[in-house]
Amino acid sequence: MDLKSTIRSIPDFPKPGILFRDISTLLKDGAAFSCVIDRLAQRYPADSLDAIAGIESRGFIFGAALAAKQGMGFIPIRKPGKLPAKTVSAQYSLEYGTDTIEMHVDAVSPGMRVLLIDDLLATGGTMRAACELVEKTGGIVAECCFIIELADLKGREALAGKTIFSLLTY
Amino acid sequence: MDLKSTIRSIPDFPKPGILFRDISTLLKDGAAFSCVIDRLAQRYPADSLDAIAGIESRGFIFGAALAAKQGMGFIPIRKPGKLPAKTVSAQYSLEYGTDTIEMHVDAVSPGMRVLLIDDLLATGGTMRAACELVEKTGGIVAECCFIIELADLKGREALAGKTIFSLLTY
Numbered sequence: 001m002d003l004k005s006t007i008r009s010i011p012d013f014p015k016p017g018i019l020f021r022d023i024s025t026l027l028k029d030g031a032a033f034s035c036v037i038d039r040l041a042q043r044y045p046a047d048s049l050d051a052i053a054g055i056e057s058r059g060f061i062f063g064a065a066l067a068a069k070q071g072m073g074f075i076p077i078r079k080p081g082k083l084p085a086k087t088v089s090a091q092y093s094l095e096y097g098t099d100t101i102e103m104h105v106d107a108v109s110p111g112m113r114v115l116l117i118d119d120l121l122a123t124g125g126t127m128r129a130a131c132e133l134v135e136k137t138g139g140i141v142a143e144c145c146f147i148i149e150l151a152d153l154k155g156r157e158a159l160a161g162k163t164i165f166s167l168l169t170y
Numbered sequence: 171m172d173l174k175s176t177i178r179s180i181p182d183f184p185k186p187g188i189l190f191r192d193i194s195t196l197l198k199d200g201a202a203f204s205c206v207i208d209r210l211a212q213r214y215p216a217d218s219l220d221a222i223a224g225i226e227s228r229g230f231i232f233g234a235a236l237a238a239k240q241g242m243g244f245i246p247i248r249k250p251g252k253l254p255a256k257t258v259s260a261q262y263s264l265e266y267g268t269d270t271i272e273m274h275v276d277a278v279s280p281g282m283r284v285l286l287i288d289d290l291l292a293t294g295g296t297m298r299a300a301c302e303l304v305e306k307t308g309g310i311v312a313e314c315c316f317i318i319e320l321a322d323l324k325g326r327e328a329l330a331g332k333t334i335f336s337l338l339t340y
Contacts, residue, residue: 008255010254010255013254014251014254020254022254022255024245024246024253024254024255024274024277027234027237027243027244027245027246028221028243028244028245028277029243030221030237030240030241030242030243031241033234033237033238033242033243033244034238034241037238051198051200054231056227057226057227057230057246057248057252058230058246060227060228060230060231060234061224061230061234061244061246062234064197064203064230064231064232064234064235065234065235065237065238065239066238067197067200067203067235068203068204068207068235068236068238068239069235069238069239070200071200071201071204072200072203073197073198073199073200073203074197074198074203074231075194075197075198076194076197076227076228076231078227081184082227083194084180084183084184084190084192084194085178085180085192085194104194107194107198
């Protein structure tokens with residue numbers, strides 16, 4: 001299936017000069033969305049991982065669907081102040097300033113193999129922070145998985161040392 | 171399976187006096203998360219619906235997992251400014267002030283039967299706004315589905331006229 005044909009490109013969003021790859025048109029196409037999850041399920045058999053963590057919010061969509069399909073646990077990595085129990089946190093750089101993501105400290109046990117999923121690899125900052133969260137709790141980042149990689153932005157360099165998989169590259 | 175035993179209760183979150191029902195402990199239990207999605211899949215056979223819409227962010231987790239399992243399309247209902255194409259919006263009341271949610275205007279076609287999913291039925295305001303979004307685009311709200319209903323908060327009254335299903339009630 002030609003998944004790229006289901007992704008819409010929107011110029012100048014969220015700001016001028018940016019060509020936004022809109023996955024909402026993929027998601028609303030049931031065959032395309034299932035195709036994505038099936039391909040990820042082939043790559044990540046249930047016995048190859050202990051849990052799947054998704055990064056808020058679009059990472060929740062793909063991570064949770066894959067986890068449910070594989071009968072695996074799902075771990076939400078969220079923006080600050082959203083998770084109710086004790087958390088670990090990690091910062092990443094924005095164009096101006098920094099932002100933070102959090103994970104429950106008891107979500108990952110030492111030695112757990114955790115797949116990290118987000119929809120988009122751009123500069124890689126958010127995913128690098130997500131790797132820190134898993135490693136702070138003693139977990140092992142099995143792989144960093146993306147639906148779309150924007151190769152020009154060199155996110156792979158920010159994630160040097162990690163195994164990276166992206167389903168589609170622009 | 172006793173799903174309630176996998177949900178953690180956290181006092182005084184997000185503010186004093188509130189007992190927060192934390193589904194992250196359900197999600198990280200692969201058997202419990204799969205059980206939730208299996209029960210929803212039994213209730214909503216693929217031929218009974220045309221799409222599943224989830225409300226950001228925790229509604230994404232359950233809605234996307236169910237949509238992928240059923241081979242159906244998934245529609246994200248998001249906070250303002252997140253969706254890149256033309257949207258419809260609806261407001262709902264908070265304790266102080268109002269908030270807004272948005273959906274792509276082309277996500278739903280007239281006559282489409284849309285299942286709306288969120289994790290929690292509290293006062294029902296967000297879900298009522300989500301119903302408005304679907305109806306503004308000519309869609310039909312097939313049902314409003316929740317994982318947890320807090321019966322004391324009378325969200326069913328705010329959703330009068332809609333069919334409501336909740337998996338667990340407190």
